[in-house]
Amino acid sequence: MNGLQSLSNDLALAVERAGRAVFAVNGRARLGSTGVHWRPGLVVTADHTVHVDEEVTITGPDGRALTARVAGRDPTIDVAVLKVDAPGVAVADVADSDAVRVGHIVLALGAGPRASWGVVSSMGEGRMFHLDLTLYPGFSGGPLVDPQGRVVGINTSGASRHWQLAIPAAAVNRVVDELQRRGRIPRAYLGVSTQPVRLPEPVRQRLNLDQQTAVIVVEVQSGSPAAAAGLTIGDVIVSLGATRITDPTDLKSTLRPDRVGESITASVLRGGEPRDLQLTVGERPRRS
Amino acid sequence: MNALIDIAALAEQLRRVTVEVTDAGELLGSGVLWPAGCVVTNAHVVRRPEATLRLVDGRCLRARVLARDAEADLALLGVPGTGLPAATLAEPDTVRIGSFVAAVGHPLGVRGALSTGIVCAIGPIERNGRSWIQADLHLAPGNSGGPLADAAGSIVGLNSRAAGPLALAVPMSVVTRFVHAARV
Structure with a gap:
């Protein structure tokens, strides 16, 4: 053979x-x-x-x-x-x-x-x-x-x-x-709505970011993990834990079921300045 | 790596037993040199009583259609002359899902083109339809009537048409039944 x-x-x-x-x-x-x-x-x-x-x-x-x-x-x-x-x-x-x-x-x-x-x-x-x-x-x-x-x-x-x-x-x-x-299977939840946003070249250079885009927070649900962490409308989320966030899909795929309860660092830009926020991933409230 | 060298040898082996079926210079499809001096092709390839067969060495032979079965999409042509090579035929109904298959033909006029894939399924593609060998392999017009062979180069079916990316071949059991009936 x-x-x-x-x-x-x-x-x-x-x-x-x-x-x-x-x-x-x-x-x-x-x-x-x-x-x-x-x-x-x-x-x-x-x-x-x-x-x-x-x-x-x-x-x-x-x-x-x-x-x-x-x-x-x-x-x-x-x-x-x-x-x-x-x-x-x-x-x-x-x-x-x-x-x-x-x-x-x-x-x-x-x-x-x-x-x-x-x-x-x-x-x-x-x-x-x-x-x-x-x-x-x-x-x-x-x-x-x-x-x-x-x-x-x-x-x-x-x-x-x-x-x-x-x-x-x-x-x-x-x-x-x-x-x-x-x-x-729990659904991981932060309680934000986001939209993709282009990072301005001077900001990318100053902060040494190699990604072109990130997401901007357009809504924060009250009482949510995002609200508890102090995330506000207008914050630009650049990364979550070790994952770069270049569009809302990245954010969604990072929030796996096994991350519920995990504490992760969100790197955000607020007014062009970087800061880290500590977030605890919550569980999406179940429909009754 | 050995498997890749074997594919090249398999292609050569299949080209020797694959003919071009033409009529008045027009390419109609492909055919397989069957044992005992005949050629099997699809019925939709030969619509007239005679056709010209071009062998891999460039020889052209005039052949007469001996039998046609439009429903099975098969035709048998008688070839004058002796000493022609003949295909090795696989035992009917021995082909397994997932096994390697290769097709040789003249798709879109490209002589002796090889396509490879695996057997996807065996059975009808629509409810109450006829049974096909369904291969995960690319066919184009001009492949019709050409051989579908296993990894050993034995013929397991006759390529008949494409259903999207899927190749449909008449199973060997149907082909041998037709050839036997036609020769009686």
Whole structure:
């Protein structure tokens, strides 16, 4: 057998292995999506494909239809977790996604299973994987699989119009850990509304900032963590903890569920002068 | 690295058994040199009773359509002469999802172009439709009737059309059934 035949066998075996933990998810009207049996009784899928808030029908690799319940969501990284009683369905072999490098061969799986392949094209914000492969209709929420059949991420075509993306397994694990620890996925909350703003060149030079843009606070909700920290309208947030904030999306993706309760330093410009404010990340009040 | 060298050898192997199907100088599509002196292509490639086949060595042969099945999108042409190379055929229904596949054809008039990918799925693309080998591989007009081969170079299907980025190939089981029926 030559190298190509052996690669071909590996890929087919990887699809077979990973496919045992793949569900079809019927969480929206027209097009179904895919989910991964991440831990016993917990199926991870792409949040944007689950339009219902309570019960979802999912179909296992054996064709059995099961009723799942939405256990939690993290829209900041497009992950939803469904709770289901699925005895006999294999649990995915989740690998260390930090070992994934640009250029690695990966497979994307959809329910069925269906498969496509390509390479990791680049690393995006928060180590999101940019993929050079086709995510076919219904592939969102499905596993990104390495040639050994291990799951290294969750694919989503919903997070960007320009890229095929995968959420690294490490980020999915953080969300699932939170769910198992607290019984729900909290939504991190600061209580500000912001807009992007261009940093004037003299300010950038004086303060030695290499970013072109930041966000300006246009609203502070009373009683919020932002208000408690003394943040006011007109403050320009340059960074939060170690993360540069260049637009409101950066702010949103920094506020992961596991940061609730964490104290972080916000570097702001007030009247052109830098100052650091200490913020405690709160939890978004739940709708009653 | 070995796998990459093997792809180049595979492309050469497939080019030897892939013909250009033309008529009055116009490229109609691709075809596969089948064992026992015939060529299999798509029915939509050959609409007239005869066509000209151009081999990889530049030889041109006039061929007659022996059988057509528009529904299966298959046609069988008889080739005069002997000593022609012939494709190696895979056992029907042995192809696995995720396995490597390669297509050779003449997309948009580019001779002997290779595209590679994996088997995405096997089955219909619409409810109650016919079964296809669906490959995650790029096809263009001119690929029709050309071979879809596995990593060993054995033919697993006949490329028929594209559905967006997905290649649809007639599975080997359907092709062999058609060829057997046509020869009786």
